[in-house]
Amino acid sequence: MTHKIAILGASGYTGAELVRLIATHPTMEVAALAANSKAGMKMSDVYPHLRHLNLPDLVTIEEIDFSAIDLCFCALPHKTSQEVIRTLPETLKIVDLSADFRLRDPAAYKKWYGNDHAAPEMQQEAVYGLTEFYREDIKSARLVAGTGCNAATGQFILRPLIGAGVIDLDEIILDLKVGASGAGRSAKELLLTAEMTENATAYSVGGTHRHLGEFDQEFSLIAGRPVEVQFTPHLIPASRGILATGYVKGDAQAVQDALVAAYADEPFIHVLPLGQVPAMKDVRATNLCYIGVVADRRPGRAIVVGTLDNLCKGSSGQAMQNANLMLGEDETAGLMLAPVYP
Amino acid sequence: MTHKIAILGASGYTGAELVRLIATHPTMEVAALAANSKAGMKMSDVYPHLRHLNLPDLVTIEEIDFSAIDLCFCALPHKTSQEVIRTLPETLKIVDLSADFRLRDPAAYKKWYGNDHAAPEMQQEAVYGLTEFYREDIKSARLVAGTGCNAATGQFILRPLIGAGVIDLDEIILDLKVGASGAGRSAKELLLTAEMTENATAYSVGGTHRHLGEFDQEFSLIAGRPVEVQFTPHLIPASRGILATGYVKGDAQAVQDALVAAYADEPFIHVLPLGQVPAMKDVRATNLCYIGVVADRRPGRAIVVGTLDNLCKGSSGQAMQNANLMLGEDETAGLMLAPVYP
Amino acid sequence: MTHKIAILGASGYTGAELVRLIATHPTMEVAALAANSKAGMKMSDVYPHLRHLNLPDLVTIEEIDFSAIDLCFCALPHKTSQEVIRTLPETLKIVDLSADFRLRDPAAYKKWYGNDHAAPEMQQEAVYGLTEFYREDIKSARLVAGTGCNAATGQFILRPLIGAGVIDLDEIILDLKVGASGAGRSAKELLLTAEMTENATAYSVGGTHRHLGEFDQEFSLIAGRPVEVQFTPHLIPASRGILATGYVKGDAQAVQDALVAAYADEPFIHVLPLGQVPAMKDVRATNLCYIGVVADRRPGRAIVVGTLDNLCKGSSGQAMQNANLMLGEDETAGLMLAPVYP
Amino acid sequence: MTHKIAILGASGYTGAELVRLIATHPTMEVAALAANSKAGMKMSDVYPHLRHLNLPDLVTIEEIDFSAIDLCFCALPHKTSQEVIRTLPETLKIVDLSADFRLRDPAAYKKWYGNDHAAPEMQQEAVYGLTEFYREDIKSARLVAGTGCNAATGQFILRPLIGAGVIDLDEIILDLKVGASGAGRSAKELLLTAEMTENATAYSVGGTHRHLGEFDQEFSLIAGRPVEVQFTPHLIPASRGILATGYVKGDAQAVQDALVAAYADEPFIHVLPLGQVPAMKDVRATNLCYIGVVADRRPGRAIVVGTLDNLCKGSSGQAMQNANLMLGEDETAGLMLAPVYP
Structure with a gap:
């Protein structure tokens, strides 16, 4: 049918x-x-x-x-x-x-x-x-x-950590690198090739990006208390893709375990072995999402990198x-x- | 099975x-x-x-x-x-x-x-x-x-024209724009991002590119006489794709007709309406090949543009x-x- | 002062x-x-x-x-x-x-x-x-x-050849590769990063580009008879630069000699040794123009490659x-x- | 002389x-x-x-x-x-x-x-x-x-803050976006155009980048106590440039004031009005460094963005x-x- x-x-x-x-x-x-x-x-x-x-x-x-x-x-x-x-x-x-x-x-x-x-x-x-x-x-x-495409990326790397209680809810920072198509097919000066080539810019800095509405709604729901993350997207010279770097306070192994547990049976979301991170192009034009965790040199801190194709x-x-x-x-x-x- | x-x-x-x-x-x-x-x-x-x-x-x-x-x-x-x-x-x-x-x-x-x-x-x-x-x-x-990937592109736009006898066999010029992956995953200085960004270079200029061996073999076979085209590839800042611009002497409508006749039943090769040309990205990551013909302002001359994905x-x-x-x-x-x- | x-x-x-x-x-x-x-x-x-x-x-x-x-x-x-x-x-x-x-x-x-x-x-x-x-x-x-920026590039490689009478005036083909800034800071869909990345497109195909007015005026003046070149510009994923590939009929050494003679004392225009061609990025952000000549494998034909920065x-x-x-x-x-x- | x-x-x-x-x-x-x-x-x-x-x-x-x-x-x-x-x-x-x-x-x-x-x-x-x-x-x-080029960028945005005592020394995160030339003219697979186009990758994640040696030395010297920042560089599809996003805990106005005071007389380092951030391309091919501060929506937190040309x-x-x-x-x-x- x-x-x-x-x-x-x-x-x-x-x-x-x-x-x-x-x-x-x-x-x-x-x-x-x-x-x-x-x-x-x-x-x-x-x-x-x-x-x-x-x-x-x-x-x-x-x-x-x-x-x-x-x-x-x-x-x-x-x-x-x-x-x-x-x-x-x-x-x-x-x-x-x-x-x-x-x-x-x-x-x-x-x-x-x-x-x-x-x-x-x-x-x-x-x-x-x-x-x-x-x-x-x-x-x-x-x-x-x-x-939202940014909201999806951020949630894929953070929801299991908030849900499992393995990170400090008041110390979450999300730094995103995104391609131009996230802004749609709109003829805006800042999206021109001549402007974006060899460029990188932070935008909606300081907590003004609308996808924060989704983060706030969902993370607070999971945590059972208000959670406000810090979120800064950056436009990079690419047409597709989002790479999210999450900075969290928590034990890297516990972070890894929470992610592995959450996504063990998922067909599209894959967690890499602890210590590895994915590249933005690894998921190009697919419905995949890859996530990697690395322990920082300072104990109790971890970096979580996730990537997906914003249009897919x-x-x-x-x-x-x-x-x-x-x-x-x-x-x-x-x-x-x-x-x-x- | x-x-x-x-x-x-x-x-x-x-x-x-x-x-x-x-x-x-x-x-x-x-x-x-x-x-x-x-x-x-x-x-x-x-x-x-x-x-x-x-x-x-x-x-x-x-x-x-x-x-x-x-x-x-x-x-x-x-x-x-x-x-x-x-x-x-x-x-x-x-x-x-x-x-x-x-x-x-x-x-x-x-x-x-x-x-x-x-x-x-x-x-x-x-x-x-x-x-x-x-x-x-x-x-x-x-x-x-x-x-060869360049050889395929050039042949798709030229074989029907040579076969149908609608162009001057001694006046064929092929100018190709190609992405970096045509050179394979080889760590060569000229293929570095820092070298290729904002750059364009002609290479194998003057008839030294090896794919000419294929052009010579095939075009001469079709024509029943030696045919030597002029062929210059150019490296542009892209990872995939070939855009071939062919300059031929012949009536544009006859050129168009020969291409349409040759590819009418082909699943992957499509000829655009006379006067339109395809863009390199139109076929990205597929087995498609698009071809367009435009009459030059000088009668008896036509431009034929073809594109395909070199890796596909x-x-x-x-x-x-x-x-x-x-x-x-x-x-x-x-x-x-x-x-x-x- | x-x-x-x-x-x-x-x-x-x-x-x-x-x-x-x-x-x-x-x-x-x-x-x-x-x-x-x-x-x-x-x-x-x-x-x-x-x-x-x-x-x-x-x-x-x-x-x-x-x-x-x-x-x-x-x-x-x-x-x-x-x-x-x-x-x-x-x-x-x-x-x-x-x-x-x-x-x-x-x-x-x-x-x-x-x-x-x-x-x-x-x-x-x-x-x-x-x-x-x-x-x-x-x-x-x-x-x-x-x-015009395209007109300048084309003239730098062709004027001395027309003036010296070393090429066939009826068989001149110019194939240009140009960066996006040639179109100015105008918010047009086709100039968007998402559109141009990994892309290449021919435009104004068939002799409709306005810079042909300049070519016609100047080349006819030099030749003392009407001269109409064939000219096809292509947009490539770069912000600045023009690389022009000229296909001419004439002896490569005579072509080289005419260029060397014309530009011997010029501070900004330099002719490379016969057989070498310049890359678009070689002149980035400067007032330089580089030109190189290569003999084709077929006697009596030459390729002339010139490059300059369109904005400079x-x-x-x-x-x-x-x-x-x-x-x-x-x-x-x-x-x-x-x-x-x- | x-x-x-x-x-x-x-x-x-x-x-x-x-x-x-x-x-x-x-x-x-x-x-x-x-x-x-x-x-x-x-x-x-x-x-x-x-x-x-x-x-x-x-x-x-x-x-x-x-x-x-x-x-x-x-x-x-x-x-x-x-x-x-x-x-x-x-x-x-x-x-x-x-x-x-x-x-x-x-x-x-x-x-x-x-x-x-x-x-x-x-x-x-x-x-x-x-x-x-x-x-x-x-x-x-x-x-x-x-x-180091990354070390310079990070220090330009952080030294005045550490020196003025306006941020929490234990909560400094530096997220860098860097072009390919930072790795030199070395023919490495990961620096190829085909690999980097449409890509973004974090590297030396978890505190292993050698420029941390400089950060540790200098920041600890200024602070008079050990300071260890968290630092993650990311390779983006560009040839030149570094954009550093610093996440700090401190009052945004105090952060701004410390930067303005430090660089008031500097010919190359300029601090933007509070609330604005620079783009990577703003300083291309120069000795300039631009810095901007934005207050986060959560009081007591600020984002500091700095940019310079890594090769200059x-x-x-x-x-x-x-x-x-x-x-x-x-x-x-x-x-x-x-x-x-x-």
Whole structure:
């Protein structure tokens, strides 16, 4: 049986990545592609790399007959997403890739995004899409909220440590190195090749990045008390990928053990032997996440390095993994691609 | 039925790319990986990005029991390849990725490679591995010689034009832009990041690149007379990919028609509408090849731009395509991956 | 004596490059910086890398007292430039970096740029700014028209060959590899890091690039008959630099001799020994241009490779060289910087 | 008066960078270039970008007549450097760019470098070359030990904070992003373009990087008690540059004030307004260092970001600054170049 899939906001990078993944998925088929500003165009006009595929033309959201759709990926900008999703049929399974349903608390949403939420009741309903930690809820969910790509990376390396109580909750520092595609296909000066080549920049310094809303929500929930991490992302001259360096206070072996225990049966998350760290390119274009722990020279301190592909495991791959669960498919269907290296 | 595959020279980039492709191939399984200088190591020590796969450890070629192997990819350096291949069982199907069996004429081989061939009789037997043009021979071949990656790109844009007689055979110029991985995983100064970033260099200028041996052999064969193209490759700051710009004298529409006719039924080679050209990244990490034709402002001249991924369609993907044919599989098995973009 | 310099259009890359060069120029001083859309801002808000310099704030063009200015660099967009320049004092020395005064023939201007010229009489007056070939005229010029960066590169490798009559005028092919800054600091999708990394694309294919207007004008003038070259630029993943590969029919030694003769006394243009070619990075951030000639394997054909930095020798460095001449300074003043490598 | 300069180890990147800086230095002249393994070659054979300069050919160290040399830059590999320097004339002024004389304590040297020092008495004599903090000693020094490039960056952001007592000495974390040239012109697999493109990797994780020896020595000296920072460098896809992100516990305003006070009169080190951070490319190819402080959302914590060019301010530029002082020249002579951007 083939599942009919619609992608709303298909003209962004995450939309294109979903199409890439569906192209080799055994039981999914692209039934509709919507991009209001580009409705009427062929997908291959927007993304020539997809021209070999037999894809429907881009349409407006209004033109889609959702009764013929089994699952809808919503890759719209945040704020637009909530406006659209609340108008979709109540029976439609939805994986949202925007930021709109990641935070459950309307006040937290307003704090980080600045506006009142247009569908607060759906905030409650939505299941947070970090598959490895919300798997059972996702299976029966109607609306799953994809996580931030930085938020996913940070949580993969920290959740088991917070959960196991092996690190000092007040002394967590996350330093991320991220590629340009995390900012989407937006023509901004700072993302130009001429600007980024041979460059590196810290941004949202001092605790202003919106993904902190997710960290705060999730880590505090696990710990049963407020947890506020320090988080600084850095833009580096690459198109894809996130490498997260976590600085924690705790015994390195205990940190390692907590991670190994948490991910022992996970198909996509792998913990390296103690003392080794992964490289960003090791997971390129896949749904994999690698994590490595090293003891610092100062006892009681450890460095935890994690990496994933922001467009895949950090976004569209995660969305696909969740969709598989929602549709009753094998969780890894279409996602066991090997990394592209070099 | 699963085919047992051996890869000799598994520690190079083409070896790793073969492993990547086999990882999602429906009927192939990596049975043996040989790399004499790294025998005893795990493949994941050499290529950490493959650590999620269940692969055999690296061994020496001598340690492989070839009676249990259905097909052998030989990704050894040229000259070594011919020495090894002539010692392999006569019944073993072999796809060689080196330069050793591309040229049929021992004199031509010596001219371009400098040494006498160690297995001249096998030079005659080997089928040239440009699948789209030697498909039937490949199906029944025991030994297929993978083409040079530059040679493949140039032939895809030029063979139909020479065959159809629509261009001046004495006025063909090929200007290639190639990524660093074409030179393999060799620690050479000119391939260092510090040297290549923000750089571009022409190399083998003036008709000294060895892939000219293939161009000369094949184009002269098609034309029924000697054809010598002018060919200049340029190294650009990228890891993968070849973009070939061909300058030909002929009517652009006739050029377009010849290409469309040649590739109408090909699964991997696509000709764009007249006036459009492909970008190098459009085919990243796939077995696709895109070709575009543009008429020059001066009548009777056309520009033909072709692109492929040197490690995939230009090497390991082509090898897989040929192996599929040799094993009686669907030619596209395991090769319908969508490009990784951005 | 210090020359007071104004830069109009200071917020673009060529404006910033002029500031860089003036910073170490012995006799120039930045007296005014205009950028109408950013008037009121500090230059360091637009270009933080210039924050260590003591620069005037950005103003509108109207705010500048041109009576206190010795020379004005005009780095405005084309079309805007002609509108502004015709309003400037008649006694002001001007080096224009836009495309507006490169073509002397109003019809040619309209053909390539689409609109009627607003100051056709100034088109006649302007001296074409290719210093090495218009040196004497530039010394006494009031208005000098900076050349296109691609046009400069192509002319440096071809003018002496056309002038000396050593190549076939109907068989000239120019294949350029260029960095992203040639397109300026404009936030366009195709210039994004995520798009350009690992990519290469041909653009303006088929003889549609505007710099052809300059080639046609200059080469026909030298040859005394119409000359139309074939010219295809390619965008590669770099921020600065142009590498031009010229394919010509002529004796390589005669080509070499013509270049050596033309540039023997030039401080910035150097011809390599026959058989060697320069790399793009060899001239990074300088006013140098290197040229190398290689004989093709087919007698009577040669490859000529030239390289320069598009923002320096191809634009702001050339402008400075011309300004030096116009102000009676040593032509090389402030321009003898060594390349930044790696 | 022109100072005659010798460069030992001229074939490395720091040697080439010294030549670049001397090319526009008003009172220095390259009198001798030594590179034992390449003796007899022209410098332009090793570095074609320097071919426009009139440089002496490469010789062996033994061939240099040091009586005609005013100052010698020693850019040899560590361990070789100490062997060579102890044989040089006692009256020769030397700036060593290797690691050999950075640590004063023979035991510390052995701990970090593994071997006994060959010239422990010179370890005592050598002045640590961090100009801004050892200026007076450097003026009268015979032997100055250039600092590590990472060590320089880290110290520029941390020394004033430790000295002013405004941060917790036990809670200092340094996360560095560095370009490939920091590893020198060495043909190593991990530095290949194919490996580094689209990649990021942490290395020397856990407190094993040798520059920690310098941090420990200097910070403990300032603090009057042992200080051990946590330091993790990361290789990013760039050729030049270091961006250091420092995580400290202290009041952001106090941190800012300490930095402003320390560097108020420094020509090369600039502190940005509180709340702003510099980008790596802002200082490209110069002797500048920019530092910015941002308060974290959690009171009592601050992020300090510093950047410099590893080959210039982090190595050869620093060496030139020190040489200026040793020769009685203006400290900034030849070093006021503006950054190359983009």
